[in-house]
Amino acid sequence: MTSRTIVEKAPREPEDTLAPAPAKGLRGHPWLTLFAVAIGVMMVALDGTIVAIANPAIQKDLGASLADVQWITNGYMLALAVSLITAGKLGDRFGHRQTFLIGIAGFAASSAAIGLSGSVTLVIVFRVLQGLFGALLMPAALGLLRATFPAEKLNMAIGIWGMVIGASTAGGPILGGVLVEHVSWQSVFFINVPVGVLALLFGLVILRDHRAENAPKSFDIGGIVLLSQAMFCLIWALIKGSEWGWGDWRTIGFLGAAVVLFVVFALSQKNVREPLIPLAMFRSVPLSAGVVLMVLMAFAFMGGLFFVTFYLQNVHGMSPVDSGLHLLPLTGMMIVGSPLAGVAITRFGPRVPLVGGMVSVAIAMFGMSQLTIGTGTLTMSLWFALLGFGLAPVMVGATEVIVGNAPMELSGVAGGLQQAAMQVGGSLGTAVLGAVMAAQxxxxxxxxxxxxxxxxxxxxxxxxxxxxxxxxxxxxxxxxxxxxxxxxxxxxxxxxxSGMSSAFMVAGIVAVVAALVATLTKRGANAEAGMGAGHI
Structure with a gap:
C-alpha cells in the first residue's frame, strides 16, 4: 500500500464499516450510540473544569501544599495528553467499543477512589489514572461515531458530540461550585460513579464493535515510548514555564528535549511496518490544516477563558457559581450552535463555517480586550455569546476534517490527534497568554x-x-x-x-491566523466517497 493510497483513497472496507446499514434493534443504532457515547464524553469533559473549584477545599481538608494541589490538575492533564494518540491506536487495534467501555469503567472507578482517598498523594495517583482512562474513551468515542454513522449524518453527530463537550466544559464550574458549597469536595468525584455506571450499561447494550478490514495487527512500541516522552516534555514545559521562567534552563531543556524527541519519533515512523502515526496521513492538506486549526482554536479559547474566571471572581467579586452563570451565554450558544453547525457543514462543507467561526472568535476576543472594571453583564454576555457562536462550527468542523480525512482503520488515531491538538493548544494558550499578562x-x-x-x-x-x-x-x-x-x-x-486586554488581543490575532488556516480545509475524502451510501 503506498502512502498516497493511505491518504487519498481509503481501501475498500466491508459495507458495515464504511456505510452502515440501518440498525435492527438497539445494538448499533446510530442515535442511541451517540447517546451512549455522549454520557461518557460528558463525564470526562466535565471533570476537566469541575475539579478546579474543588482544589481549595481539598487543600484545606487534606493539608496539601500548593505544589500538591497543582499536581492534582497537572497529573490529570499530563496523563491525558501523553496517552491520547496511543489510546486511539488501541481502539483501532482491539475495537473502539471495548476501549470505550474499559475507559468508562476505569474512569468511574478511579473517581470513586479519589473520593475515598485520605491523603493528597492518593488523590494525585488516582487523578493520573483518571487521565489514562479518559484518554482511552475520548478517541474511541469519535471512532464509534465514525464507524456507526453514514457520511451524510456524521457532521450532525459530531455537532451533538461537540455540544456535549462544550456544555460540560463550561458547566463544570457551576456544578462544582454547587457541590463543593452544599455537599463536599468528594462529591465532585463521586458524581462520576452513577454517570459512569449509566454509560457502561448503555454501552454494553447499545454499542456495536466495528473494525476495519485492514485494522492494525501490531504495535509500534518504540514509537509509543518516543511520542509519550515528547508529549510529556512539551506539556510539562508549558505547565511549569510560568513558574520557572521562560528563559530558565529547565524550561528550555524540556522544550528542546520535546523537539528532539518529536524529530526522532518522526524519523522512526518511516522504518516501522505498522507505525503509530503513518506520516502519510499528513500529506492530506485538509487533515493537517484541521490539526493546526484545532491547536489554534484551543489556544485562543482555553487561554482566554483562563483569564475570564479571574476577571469575574476577583475583579467583579463573583462567587464561583455566579461566575459560571455569567458564562451561560457562551455555553448556551455552543449548545445551540453545535448541531446547527453540523447541519451547515453537511450542506455547504466545512470551509465557510470554519472561516466564519474563527472570524467570530477573533471579533469576540478583540471585543473582550475592551472589558474594563466597570463593564456590565449585558456587554460581557454579548461577547461571551459571540465567542460560543464562533466556537461551535470550529469544534464540529475541525473534528470532522481530521477524522473524515483519515482512513477508517486509523479513525482512533485521528480521534487521538484531535484531542491531543486540543490539549496542546489549551496548554500553549494558557502559557503564552499568561506570559503576555505577566509581562504587561x-x-x-x-x-x-x-x-x-x-x-x-x-x-x-x-x-x-x-x-x-x-x-x-x-x-x-x-x-x-x-x-x-x-x-x-x-x-x-x-x-x-490591562494585562488581560493584551492577552485577549494576542488571542484575537491567533484567531485571525486560524481563520486563514481554515481556508485550507475541505470535507473528509472518505466522507465524500460515502455520501449518500446509507441512511438512518
Whole structure:
C-alpha cells in the first residue's frame, strides 16, 4: 500500500464499516450510540473544569501544599495528553467499543477512589489514572461515531458530540461550585460513579464493535515510548514555564528535549511496518490544516477563558457559581450552535463555517480586550455569546476534517490527534497568554503604584504584589487603612485588566491566523466517497 493510497483513497472496507446499514434493534443504532457515547464524553469533559473549584477545599481538608494541589490538575492533564494518540491506536487495534467501555469503567472507578482517598498523594495517583482512562474513551468515542454513522449524518453527530463537550466544559464550574458549597469536595468525584455506571450499561447494550478490514495487527512500541516522552516534555514545559521562567534552563531543556524527541519519533515512523502515526496521513492538506486549526482554536479559547474566571471572581467579586452563570451565554450558544453547525457543514462543507467561526472568535476576543472594571453583564454576555457562536462550527468542523480525512482503520488515531491538538493548544494558550499578562503587569505595576500615591515598596514587596495582581487579587495586607485598601484594589484591578486586554488581543490575532488556516480545509475524502451510501 503506498502512502498516497493511505491518504487519498481509503481501501475498500466491508459495507458495515464504511456505510452502515440501518440498525435492527438497539445494538448499533446510530442515535442511541451517540447517546451512549455522549454520557461518557460528558463525564470526562466535565471533570476537566469541575475539579478546579474543588482544589481549595481539598487543600484545606487534606493539608496539601500548593505544589500538591497543582499536581492534582497537572497529573490529570499530563496523563491525558501523553496517552491520547496511543489510546486511539488501541481502539483501532482491539475495537473502539471495548476501549470505550474499559475507559468508562476505569474512569468511574478511579473517581470513586479519589473520593475515598485520605491523603493528597492518593488523590494525585488516582487523578493520573483518571487521565489514562479518559484518554482511552475520548478517541474511541469519535471512532464509534465514525464507524456507526453514514457520511451524510456524521457532521450532525459530531455537532451533538461537540455540544456535549462544550456544555460540560463550561458547566463544570457551576456544578462544582454547587457541590463543593452544599455537599463536599468528594462529591465532585463521586458524581462520576452513577454517570459512569449509566454509560457502561448503555454501552454494553447499545454499542456495536466495528473494525476495519485492514485494522492494525501490531504495535509500534518504540514509537509509543518516543511520542509519550515528547508529549510529556512539551506539556510539562508549558505547565511549569510560568513558574520557572521562560528563559530558565529547565524550561528550555524540556522544550528542546520535546523537539528532539518529536524529530526522532518522526524519523522512526518511516522504518516501522505498522507505525503509530503513518506520516502519510499528513500529506492530506485538509487533515493537517484541521490539526493546526484545532491547536489554534484551543489556544485562543482555553487561554482566554483562563483569564475570564479571574476577571469575574476577583475583579467583579463573583462567587464561583455566579461566575459560571455569567458564562451561560457562551455555553448556551455552543449548545445551540453545535448541531446547527453540523447541519451547515453537511450542506455547504466545512470551509465557510470554519472561516466564519474563527472570524467570530477573533471579533469576540478583540471585543473582550475592551472589558474594563466597570463593564456590565449585558456587554460581557454579548461577547461571551459571540465567542460560543464562533466556537461551535470550529469544534464540529475541525473534528470532522481530521477524522473524515483519515482512513477508517486509523479513525482512533485521528480521534487521538484531535484531542491531543486540543490539549496542546489549551496548554500553549494558557502559557503564552499568561506570559503576555505577566509581562504587561510587570511593566505597568510600579508606575501605577506611584501614580496612585501609595506607600513605596521595595522590589521584593513589588514582586509579591505582582504575583497576586496577575490573578486579579489586590495585595492588601491585614490592618491596611480602608482608604489605602481602596487605592490598592483600584491599582490591582486596573493593572490586571490591562494585562488581560493584551492577552485577549494576542488571542484575537491567533484567531485571525486560524481563520486563514481554515481556508485550507475541505470535507473528509472518505466522507465524500460515502455520501449518500446509507441512511438512518
Amino acid at each position: 503587569v510587570d511593566a505597568e505595576l510600579e508606575d501605577n503604584w506611584k501614580a496612585a500615591e501609595l506607600p513605596p515598596v521595595d522590589p521584593a514587596q513589588l514582586d509579591q504584589a505582582s504575583a497576586a495582581i496577575k490573578v486579579g487579587m489586590p495585595p492588601i495586607a491585614p490592618g491596611t487603612p480602608p482608604e489605602i485598601s481602596v487605592k490598592i484594589a483600584d491599582v490591582a484591578h486596573d493593572t490586571f485588566v
